[in-house]
Amino acid sequence: MTLNINKPLQIFVLMLSVFLLLAFIPQQAEARKGDRKAGKTQTSVNKKSNRSSNKNSNKNKNSNKNVNVNKNSNKNVNVDVDVDVDRHGNRHGNRHGRHHNDNNFATGLFVGLVVGSVVASLPPSGCTTVIQNGITYSQCGSHLYQPQYSGSSVTYIVVQ
């Protein structure tokens, strides 16, 4: 008798743990991305810039700043597992759900949005494009974002 009750329970627990395990994989991957160093692999042997070589030292200084930004993002990414799972699901369906990651900016910051901060992607659904005074915004629920290009990647400034 007890065996009959326990067996479905056992199966349920097993399924639940498998589900949780799978659900956490994208989150862990995302958290690791946040750990990325801002140090850059050089991609050319010739001078690209017209500016003086002092530029390199400035670059290094700034990249340290970026490391701090990434740390903050980890905290927030960990809060919401479903965001990552959904986002992958929406990748091809929803234009705004497209995941973009840029090492220099916070990834997946959906909880506790700070106005003026920059995020690398929008919530996976419920976003529409609105144009105000000729400027393009993405509205997701009560939040308003201004998309911009940071390098060749799109990032979003939290406006509201």
Added chain:
Amino acid sequence: MSNKITSSLLLLMGLVISPVMHAEEKQELSSEKDLALKAMNNMSSYLRELDQFSIRANIYVDEVLENGQKIQQTKRLDISANPPTKLKISESDMSGDRELYYNGNEFTVYTESLGFYASFNAPKTIAGVIAKASDDYDIEIPLSDLFMWGTDNDSSTEVDEAILVGVDSVDGVSCNSFAFRQKEVDWQICIQRGTSPLPLKLVITSKLEETQPKYVAVLKWDTAPQLSEKIFSFAPQLGDQKIQFSPSQTNK
């Protein structure tokens, strides 16, 4: 007695011969450097003479985690160029895809999956665009070396050492492999043998980074493509929105 004479004779011979050998070795090394630089010059002028070309490239680039672990990322590139005023690049990787357009007047970066694009008024040449994109917008034009070799921005003069590695082959095409050392990077290139000295493979090691991450590019060339003028100019699709570039982070 005779042993003593023999050994001192040998010693003397050694003393006389060794500087000679050193000198020979040095000369050989410097001529190897000359040979390598000559091969680079040859390739560079061939590149500069190409009327138009298309390249399909695979890029393997190390990204370094904070713990020092290197993660290799793959990028796929399609480049169409009609130098010096026209360039179109499609790039895709794990984080998405983007297209770069340059038609001699305007440079545009476009992310089709998001429906966003941004443009700036472009300088008169591809080399100028590469500099402006890097200096003012933090945009890295992929494989920019292809457009820099044989120009004022060529850094061949900064090569400290160069050796001929040997004959290699990339995707079944035979090529001469050379290795170079500069202050910040070590790099290796395989140049197609024969009458079309094209770069088939480029490996760059960043020496200033503690873990010495690598960038590897493997190139497939078409030096006689049929390129329509239209492909170099960006034309937004219905619903695409123009957005702004954020100011360069590295120069502020």
